[in-house]
Amino acid sequence: MPRFTRENEELAREIIGRYPVKKSSLIPLCHLAQEQDGHLTEDAMEHIAELLELTPAEVLSTASFYEMFKREPVGKYVINVCTSISCFLMGGDELLEHAEEHLGTKAGGRTEDGLFFLEGYECIAACTEAPCLQVNYRYFHKITNAEFDDLIDDLRAGRRDDIPPHGTLATIRQHIAAEKAAGIASPDGGEQPVWLRDSPALQDSKPSA
Amino acid sequence: MITDAQPIITTRFGYDDSHTLDRFVATGGYQGLRAALRKTPQQVTDDVKAASLLGRGGAGFPAGVKWGFPPANVWPRYLVVNGDESEPGTYKDRMLMERDPHQLIEGVLIACYAVGLAQAFLYVRGEMALAQERIANALNEAYAAGYIGKNILGTDFSVDVVLTWGAGAYIVGEETGLIESLEGNRGMPRLKPPYFPAAIGLYQKPTIVNNVETLSNLPWIMNNGGEAFAKLGAETSKGMRMFAVSGHVNKPGVYEVEFGVTTFRDLIEAPIYCGGVRDGKRLKAFIPGGASSPWFFEEHLDLPLEAGAVGKAGSMLGSGAIVVMDEDTDIVRACHRVVRFFAKESCGKCTPCREGTNWLDKILRRILDGHGRPQDVDLLLDVCDNISPGINWPPRQTTICPLGPSAVSPIASAVSRFRHEFEAYVGGPVETTVHMTGAAYRAPEAAPSA
Ligand SMILES: Cc1cc2nc3c(=O)[nH]c(=O)nc-3n(C[C@H](O)[C@H](O)[C@H](O)COP(=O)(O)O)c2cc1C
Ligand code: SF4
Ligand code: FES
Numbered sequence: 181m182p183r184f185t186r187e188n189e190e191l192a193r194e195i196i197g198r199y200p201v202k203k204s205s206l207i208p209l210c211h212l213a214q215e216q217d218g219h220l221t222e223d224a225m226e227h228i229a230e231l232l233e234l235t236p237a238e239v240l241s242t243a244s245f246y247e248m249f250k251r252e253p254v255g256k257y258v259i260n261v262c263t264s265i266s267c268f269l270m271g272g273d274e275l276l277e278h279a280e281e282h283l284g285t286k287a288g289g290r291t292e293d294g295l296f297f298l299e300g301y302e303c304i305a306a307c308t309e310a311p312c313l314q315v316n317y318r319y320f321h322k323i324t325n326a327e328f329d330d331l332i333d334d335l336r337a338g339r340r341d342d343i344p345p346h347g348t349l350a351t352i353r354q355h356i357a358a359e360k361a362a363g364i365a366s367p368d369g370g371e372q373p374v375w376l377r378d379s380p381a382l383q384d385s386k387p388s389a
Numbered sequence: 390m391i392t393d394a395q396p397i398i399t400t401r402f403g404y405d406d407s408h409t410l411d412r413f414v415a416t417g418g419y420q421g422l423r424a425a426l427r428k429t430p431q432q433v434t435d436d437v438k439a440a441s442l443l444g445r446g447g448a449g450f451p452a453g454v455k456w457g458f459p460p461a462n463v464w465p466r467y468l469v470v471n472g473d474e475s476e477p478g479t480y481k482d483r484m485l486m487e488r489d490p491h492q493l494i495e496g497v498l499i500a501c502y503a504v505g506l507a508q509a510f511l512y513v514r515g516e517m518a519l520a521q522e523r524i525a526n527a528l529n530e531a532y533a534a535g536y537i538g539k540n541i542l543g544t545d546f547s548v549d550v551v552l553t554w555g556a557g558a559y560i561v562g563e564e565t566g567l568i569e570s571l572e573g574n575r576g577m578p579r580l581k582p583p584y585f586p587a588a589i590g591l592y593q594k595p596t597i598v599n600n601v602e603t604l605s606n607l608p609w610i611m612n613n614g615g616e617a618f619a620k621l622g623a624e625t626s627k628g629m630r631m632f633a634v635s636g637h638v639n640k641p642g643v644y645e646v647e648f649g650v651t652t653f654r655d656l657i658e659a660p661i662y663c664g665g666v667r668d669g670k671r672l673k674a675f676i677p678g679g680a681s682s683p684w685f686f687e688e689h690l691d692l693p694l695e696a697g698a699v700g701k702a703g704s705m706l707g708s709g710a711i712v713v714m715d716e717d718t719d720i721v722r723a724c725h726r727v728v729r730f731f732a733k734e735s736c737g738k739c740t741p742c743r744e745g746t747n748w749l750d751k752i753l754r755r756i757l758d759g760h761g762r763p764q765d766v767d768l769l770l771d772v773c774d775n776i777s778p779g780i781n782w783p784p785r786q787t788t789i790c791p792l793g794p795s796a797v798s799p800i801a802s803a804v805s806r807f808r809h810e811f812e813a814y815v816g817g818p819v820e821t822t823v824h825m826t827g828a829a830y831r832a833p834e835a836a837p838s839a
Contacts, residue, residue: 198551200508201592206573207556211515232573245575245736247557248515260516264477265680266635266712268726302559302730303477303680304516307635307710308642317518350521354528354552360538362547365507367592370465374545375430376505381544382426 182221192231200364202232210243214347219250255294256345257335260301261313270310276300278325316346391655394621394647397629398605401489408523410530413491419536421608425499426544433503439615441627446471446600447708449696456504458587459595465507466595468500472513473562477680477730478710481631481643482601486520490527496604501548508549515555524552559734563790564598577736578790623649625697637715638663649695670715678707680727681795683782683829684802703782703828720810724803725753731796742793745776749796761815770823773797782827805830
């Protein structure tokens with residue numbers, strides 16, 4: 181079952197079509213699989229291999245390099261508490277400790293109900309907003325213990341439908357309409373672009389629409 | 390010196406809808422693209438050269454010069470936008486991607502036009518869901534409005550900009566690691582030479598890799614001219630630049646200030662910026678340019694945020710990330726926190742980095758756990774000396790990429806200045822035999838005995 185659904189296979193083909201070399205879509209396709217199933221399954225990797233004309237081992241070789249690909253179920257919400265230097269200075273360790281206590285699981289583990297997966301994480305580029313965390317890669321800045329507890333309550337009670345379940349990253353996708361596309365630039369046999377010459381591309385001096 | 394120079398790339402941040410095409414166009418958006426298309430590609434490149442726009446991704450290489458590197462007659466050429474921001478302390482590219490995605494896209498188009506880049510890949514860090522959404526939406530809007538794709542603004546300039554994204558690995562921020570990742574591989578850096586991206590990059594073709602902030606400056610440069618840009622800032626550091634100041638200050642934040650003239654003290658102490666060290670405490674140390682830079686101290690506060698001056702003092706502005714530590718900071722723990730990052734993120738390709746960073750992490754853990762021996766501090770330096778012989782600045786490299794030597798900076802900084810804190814942990818006097826050459830690793834005349 182956790183091969184791509186028909187719909188997602190369509191989407192996968194669209195994504196593949198944007199790259200000059202198929203394999204370049206490998207990471208986006210693994211994300212798509214994770215979006216479908218919550219984690220990256222062996223069957224999905226096999227399907228990706230078929231679509232990209234690779235071996236499953238090649239897909240696994242790449243996927244296993246990247247921290248975001250979970251090859252086991254992780255629950256609905258992955259919580260990353262930053263404990264890198266700026267957050268460390270501003271109470272990130274204490275926040276993680278509190279999270280462990282409140283959720284009843286150590287960092288790197290899942291809660292008993294299988295809803296949350298807690299991780300101590302490296303810098304998430306919110307250093308001036310320390311201490312901070314992400315739930316399914318959505319940001320929460322300057323978090324107090326009380327705010328953490330409220331957030332968990334809200335998530336448990338299903339009051340945060342703005343945060344999609346783990347696996348879904350962007351809820352908006354790029355789409356390039358065929359008639360608007362410039363087309364992929366294949367690495368084989370390219371030519372000098374037509375606009376690269378000694379006259380400006382836009383000749384009129386009046387502002388165009 | 391605090392100047393009244395006005396921001397260039399953070400001007401729309403005050404609007405709630407700063408990420409939309411409507412707001413962008415209503416505030417001068419895509420005029421820079423039009424200005425560029427009214428010039429020849431060569432004139433655009435010349436303008437960016439005149440601006441002396443330094444890359445904002447960490448290495449500080451002039452963008453206009455880089456654009457001149459692709460060999461003639463090798464086609465196609467690609468653009469890869471580096472939006473992988475993940476160096477501890479660094480927070481500005483995410484802001485630019487989330488809050489002004491069209492400005493970035495406009496910059497991307499200007500670069501493609503100037504250098505003849507046939508396709509652009511905008512690589513956003515995997516963990517940044519909102520940035521991915523904002524950019525996807527902005528790209529869709531821009532395609533619909535005719536700013537991207539086939540025959541841009543009715544001209545024969547045509548290029549696709551493809552949003553792509555990572556999956557959690559700091560090392561893909563390194564440009565050749567980024568290219569590997571974009572080719573669907575493990576993000577392990579390539580050896581330079583021969584793999585300088587401008588010559589042999591994506592799919593072995595000439596590839597320009599530029600940082601998000603670098604590209605976001607291009608619309609302003611097209612609208613106002615390279616010379617106007619070069620009037621801002623100082624000798625080797627032109628224009629405006631974003632700095633994230635985090636840690637123990639009253640008002641941590643991201644500030645766009647005049648490059649090269651504003652000083653560390655201005656940023657850390659001025660009421661309009663950070664308003665001083667938290668709770669009136671004394672400054673103990675600060676990281677001037679992201680986790681990989683050697684640390685600075687009180688005596689460096691009056692240095693301008695200028696690449697040359699900071700380099701001479703033995704460190705770098707790197708990714709524009711300043712991390713402030715007050716007098717209560719446990720330096721050994723802080724040092725370990727930075728080293729741990731590099732140990733975790735080492736891609737494992739070269740032995741000095743893979744083994745070295747992990748041993749540094751382990752030895753520091755042992756010291757922190759109270760099982761350290763006095764000779765462990767010299768051992769730390771010895772490992773550092775193996776990763777980067779001479780412990781100098783700029784660092785010598787025995788590795789494929791600069792990540793390995795990055796783990797050396799926090800240790801050399803901490804040991805050279807706060808040896809007594811290590812002694813307190815290991816319970817005895819520490820002797821070191823390994824020589825540290827870097828200018829920032831030399832104690833000042835009157836070393837603070839805090
Ligand atoms: C370990 C390592 C990590 C890096 N991470 C980033 C990054 O996250 N973002 C970035 O723009 N540059 C990063 N760089 C620098 C890039 O290799 C490259 O120099 C830069 O993207 C070029 O763009 P610029 O010239 O516009 O600055 C990193 C370099 C190294 C060695
Ligand atoms: S220095 Fe470290 S991160 Fe860089 S290529 Fe070598 S092992 Fe990988
Ligand atoms: S150190 Fe926590 S977000 Fe950067």
